[in-house]
Amino acid sequence: MPFELLVALRYLREGRAQTWLIITGVAVGVGVIIFLSALITGLQQSLIDRTLGTQAHVVVRPPEDMPRLLPAGDGTLRAPILERPAQRVRSILQWQRVATDIAALSGVVAVAPTIAGPAMAVRGDGASSVAVRGIDVPSYRDIVDLAAFLTAGRLDLDGFHAVIGMELARYLGLGVGDRMRLRVGTDMGGVYTITGILDLGNKDLNQRWVFVSLRAAQSIFGLEGGVSTIEVRGARIYDAEPLAETIAARTGLIADSWMRTNEQLLIGLRSQSASSRLIQTFVILAVALGIASVLAVSVVQKSREIGILRATGTRRAQVLRIFLVEGAILGLVGSVGGILLGSVLARVFAGIARNPDGSPTFPVALTTVLYLRSTAIALVVGIGAALLPARRAARMRPAEIIRYG
C-alpha cells in the first residue's frame, strides 16, 4: 500500500466519528444530487417521450404558395399590392430524391413520406373537422409507433381503411368495423371503414387525427404520386434543430424541428434543468465546505504529527498527497453511500404515486452515467476541498510545529 494511502487511511480511522460524520454529509449531498437528477431527468424524459411519441423530430414541407409577378413592360411603373393566397395541400417536388438525400444525411435514423391535410369526417348527421394523415405503415413505424397507441382493433390501412383517435370515435359514435365519410372540398373524399382506435395521450389529437394509407390520402387530396411532408427521425432528439437547418439548407424546403414547434416545452425543460443545476451547485458547495472544514481541523489537530513526519524525511509533496488522498477517500466513500441513498429515495418516491395506466407519476431515470457522474463530482469535490488544508499542511515548518505544536 502506498505510504500516502496508508497514512490517510489511518488518520481517517483515527478520527472515526469525524470521518463518519463527513462521509454521511457527502452521502446526503450525493444522494440529493442523484435523487434530484433522476427525478428531473425522468420527468423530462417522460415529457419528451409523450411529446415525441406522436411526432417526428423534423417535418419537411414545401414552401408556401406565393403570387408571382408577371414582368411589366419597359417604362412602366407599378405599385403591386400582394394578397396572401389561400394555402392548399401541395406535393414536394421530386420527393423520392429529396427523401433519399435526407436519409443519407448523418444523424438521420429514419425517413417517412406522409400527407397531411384537413378534411371533414361525417357520419350520418354528425360531422367533425379532422386532420387526415396519409402514411406508409412500414416506414412510418420508425417515426411513430402507432401500434403502441391502439386501444381497439388493429393498424390496418389497406384500401379504404382508417384508424382514428378515441375522441373522434366517441364524438361520431364510431367503433371498429363502422364506416365514416371523409370529405375534402365539395367533391373529393370517400367512405372508410374504421379498423382501429387510438389513444394518443392528447385529447386534441384524439379528436382530430385520422390515419389512412398514403395512396388513399393521395386520392383524397388529389396528389397523384405525391407527398406533402417528409417526416424525419434523428439519432439524438436535441440535435433536431441543427438537423432541420441542414435539411432546409440542402433541399430549399421548409424544415420544422420539434424543438421549434414545441418551443414553450423546451423553455420549460431548460428552466427546470437550470434550477436543478443551481440546487446541485449549492449542494456541491456545501459538501466541499464540509470536507474542507473537517480537513482543516484535522491539519491543525495533527500539526505535531505532520512535523514528525517531515522531520523523519517525509517530503512536502507526500504530506500534500496524504490530505488529498483523505479528501478523495471521503468523496469516494461518501458517493457510494449517496448512490445507495439517492437510488432508494428515487425508487420509493417513484413507487408512491401512480397514474391510472399504472405508470409512475414521477418517473425516475437512474442510469450508470448518473452514478459515474455523481462519483466523479464527489471525487473532484473531495480532492478540490482538500487542496487548501493539504497545502497548509505541506507548508508547515517542522522546526516550529515540533517546538510549538
Place this chain on the structure above:
Amino acid sequence: MAMLAPTPDPLLRLEGVTKDYGTRVVTHVLRGIDLVVAPGEFLALTGASGSGKSTLLNLIGLLDRPTAGLIVFGGADVSRLDEAETTALRGRAIGFVFQFHYLLPAFTAAENVMLPLLADRGRRDGEMARRAAALLVDVGLAERASFRATDLSGGEQQRVALARALMMRPSLVLADEPTGNLDSESGAQVFRLLREFNARYGTAFVVVTHDDRLAEQCDRIVHLVDGRVDRTVRRP
C-alpha cells in the same frame, strides 16, 4: 547531494552560525557557533533554558536554516541544498528523538519504527518490517511491536522513538532531552540504549540535556550560554 560514506573528515561542521528570530524586534538566539562533530562521537549539549540548545539542534538537524554561517554535513554545504534535497538528506542521514516521544498514535510500534523508510521508499516491504522488528528487539520491545503507540508507557514510547531514529541507519542522531520526561529508571535505560547504539553502529549522537549526570557520561560536553559556546569539556 551529500556523500554519506564513512570519511575521515568531520561528520558535521558549523562555522560562525547565527540564528535570529523576528523582523521588527530581532532576537539573537545563536551568536556565532563554531562546532565540529566527529563520526561516532557522543556529544552532550548543555545550557540553561533559552541558551539556544534546541535552536542549534534544529539547525544541525536541517529542520531550520541559519541566519548566517556555514553548516557542512557529510562534506556538503547544506545551504546549497534545496528543500527537497534537505528533506532527503535529513530523512536518510539524521535521526531524531524528542523529549515527548512524538509517535504517531494511529500507528503500531513497528509501523512507527518503519515510518522513515516507508516515507523514503513510498510503500511497505518485507525487508522494512524485518529491520523494524530487529530494532524493536534491540530496544527490548519485541513483544510490543503490534501495540498502538498510545498503549505504550512513556519509557516504551521513547525506546520506540529511538528505534525509529535508527531505522535509516543514520550517521547522526539528535536527541532533545530524551530522558527529560521519564522516571529515573526509564531515563537511565534509554540513555544506556543511546550509548549502546553509539558503540555498536558508530552512529554519532548529539544529546541535549539538563541532567549533569547524563552529560558526564558523554564523550564531550558543549555548554551554551546566551547563544554562544561558553566552554567545551572533553571526557576521557
